Amino acid sequence: PEFRADISSVEDLIDENTIGLVGIAGTTEFGQIDPIKELSDLALSKNIFLHVDAAFGGFVIPFLRESYEFDFALPGVTSIAADPHKMGFATIPSGGLLFQDSSYLHRLSVDTPYLTVNSQQTLSGTRSGASAASAYAVFKHLGRAGYERIVQRCMELTYELVARARESGIEPLIDPVTNVLVLDVPDADSVRSVLKTRGWDVSITRDPRALRLVIMPHLTRENLNLFADDLADVVK
Amino acid sequence: PEFRADISSVEDLIDENTIGLVGIAGTTEFGQIDPIKELSDLALSKNIFLHVDAAFGGFVIPFLRESYEFDFALPGVTSIAADPHKMGFATIPSGGLLFQDSSYLHRLSVDTPYLTVNSQQTLSGTRSGASAASAYAVFKHLGRAGYERIVQRCMELTYELVARARESGIEPLIDPVTNVLVLDVPDADSVRSVLKTRGWDVSITRDPRALRLVIMPHLTRENLNLFADDLADVVK
Structure with missing residues (x-):
């Protein structure tokens, strides 16, 4: 689907x-x-x-x-x-x-006649x-070029994590469209629990149950690879 | 009324x-x-x-x-x-x-099943x-006694301002019930304008047009009396 x-x-x-x-x-x-x-x-x-x-x-x-x-x-x-x-x-x-x-x-x-403006939406x-x-302020500071730089970096990291997951035999549920990556692992809830013992707190989609990762701008390539290593180890 | x-x-x-x-x-x-x-x-x-x-x-x-x-x-x-x-x-x-x-x-x-709580009100x-x-934090800090002290001081100042206004021939529209005082001055809008030139920015009720003052806790007795002096002078 x-x-x-x-x-x-x-x-x-x-x-x-x-x-x-x-x-x-x-x-x-x-x-x-x-x-x-x-x-x-x-x-x-x-x-x-x-x-x-x-x-x-x-x-x-x-x-x-x-x-x-x-x-x-x-x-x-x-x-x-x-x-x-x-x-x-x-x-x-x-x-x-x-x-x-x-x-x-x-x-x-x-209508807000009792305020300094007469109506509010x-x-x-x-x-x-x-x-x-x-x-x-942030619109003015980043501009279109700034948002493009940030979003495209998030997408690069997302694709890299897809590639790392595939090396471990894990497929994404859909090819990521945005920087949300949902990985189809067997028994996602228990994978999540084991990841948590290693310090990774990931969320789970409701239906089907799968690992859900949002690749936000603060994530580093180094941390992403550490996560991929642990994920490979957990699903092995 | x-x-x-x-x-x-x-x-x-x-x-x-x-x-x-x-x-x-x-x-x-x-x-x-x-x-x-x-x-x-x-x-x-x-x-x-x-x-x-x-x-x-x-x-x-x-x-x-x-x-x-x-x-x-x-x-x-x-x-x-x-x-x-x-x-x-x-x-x-x-x-x-x-x-x-x-x-x-x-x-x-x-329903918010996609959040960490399943429903919100x-x-x-x-x-x-x-x-x-x-x-x-402020409830714990002030307690009932703290609120009573603050509110009752606001009311004392409100009553004092009523007394000062009456000395100048100005009546409140109603005896103040809370720390909102509405003064019935002739031509309230122009009184407001003149007060503004003296640094007092007061609001006006819609119907009838009258001076509206909210006696908040930061007001000092000294400032209140300076205001009453100017008001007496303006309506003289």
């Missing part, structure tokens, strides 16, 4: 109560990208909204060597979530919500602006 | 689509407390929810010398908002939402726990 949305299944589920579709660009568990182009075509043909959850992928996909259609270049995409605090390197809790048309943002308006109440400032 | 909810008006507005009432304990503009006891009786008789917005008052009212019924001691009160980041002295963005019955909290549950996504820690 590709671990992404099956368009015919999505189409079958649409009925007269359906107001929108959600596609994921960079899934939490597999780093996979749903077929957003096909979802966009479907949303247009049914005249419904399409939200793209690119919370993780929004700051990865635009900076990959390979290009994927997932944003407002597709006319059916009406909103996109992209979290600066994940691969965007801004601070928690900065989050991004983008709309194809600013009128959608105004639908969120709440947010689900949160009083909060610090620091994380918005941090997002702006 | 008392600038608080009129029970007979509230009762008239209830129809078969009404699921709940909201009362405010410590209004933003006037620091007034709605008749929560009467709202509680009404909610019980109509079998609907009663939410008490004590965002500001939740950390003031319990520590006043005078006692007001506004919390779960009233059986009709089903939920209360009380913000630790306002008069609770915790950091932004800590906010408090209390339920009479924990089952109401569970109604907010969102919140409207926010990824966020720092620092403000919750700050709230806990």
Whole structure:
């Protein structure tokens, strides 16, 4: 399986109560990208909204060597979530919500005549602006070239770890699309336990159970190879 | 007028689509407390929810010398908002939402099987726990006696400013209930402008237009008297 949305299944589920579709660009568990182009075509043909959850992928996909259609270049995409605090390197809790048309943002308006602004578009109440400032600062500091450098290095390390895993007879569940690598090891839960005794705390996907690794920018090639050595030893 | 909810008006507005009432304990503009006891009786008789917005008052009212019924001691009160980041002295963005019955909290549950906890009860996504820690720390540090000391000093200063204003022929719109003081000056907007030229930036209530002062704990008696001197001079 590709671990992404099956368009015919999505189409079958649409009925007269359906107001929108959600596609994921960079899934939490597999780093996979749903077929957003096909979802966009479907949303247009049914005249419904399409939200793209690119919370993780929004700051990865635009900076990959390979290009994927997932944003407002597709006319059916009406909103996109992209979290600066994940691969965007801004601070928690900065989050991004983008709309194809600013009128959608105004639908969120709440009147606040008792404040210094008369209306707000947010689900949160009083909060610090620091994380918005941090997002702006890191965008200016890194720029597109900076994000490309970081993301492409993460992908190189991801591919290297795939190659090391294959030397040990371990296959990834899918060829990694983003810097999320899911390795298909027999009895993943016990492999995880043994790795933990060696100081490696990895996560597990729910279905199927497999080792899930997110190759973040702070990881060094040296640590990655030490992990690959231990993994080879554990599954031997 | 008392600038608080009129029970007979509230009762008239209830129809078969009404699921709940909201009362405010410590209004933003006037620091007034709605008749929560009467709202509680009404909610019980109509079998609907009663939410008490004590965002500001939740950390003031319990520590006043005078006692007001506004919390779960009233059986009709089903939920209360009380913000630790306002008069609770915790950091932004800590906010408090209390339920009479924990089952109401569970109604907010969102499944999060991809995280380390399987469900969450919140409207926010990824966020720092620092403000919750700050709230806990300040509760432990100040204790009930600490809050009483701070709130009662704020009230003393509020009453002193009322006395100084009256010496200048200015009356408060209501006898202050909490540490929010609204002064009925002629042509409040221009009084505000003149005060601003003297370095005092005060807010104005919407209806009627009047000077609104929140006597927060950092205010000194000396500054309060300097303000009263300037106010007397401006309205002279």
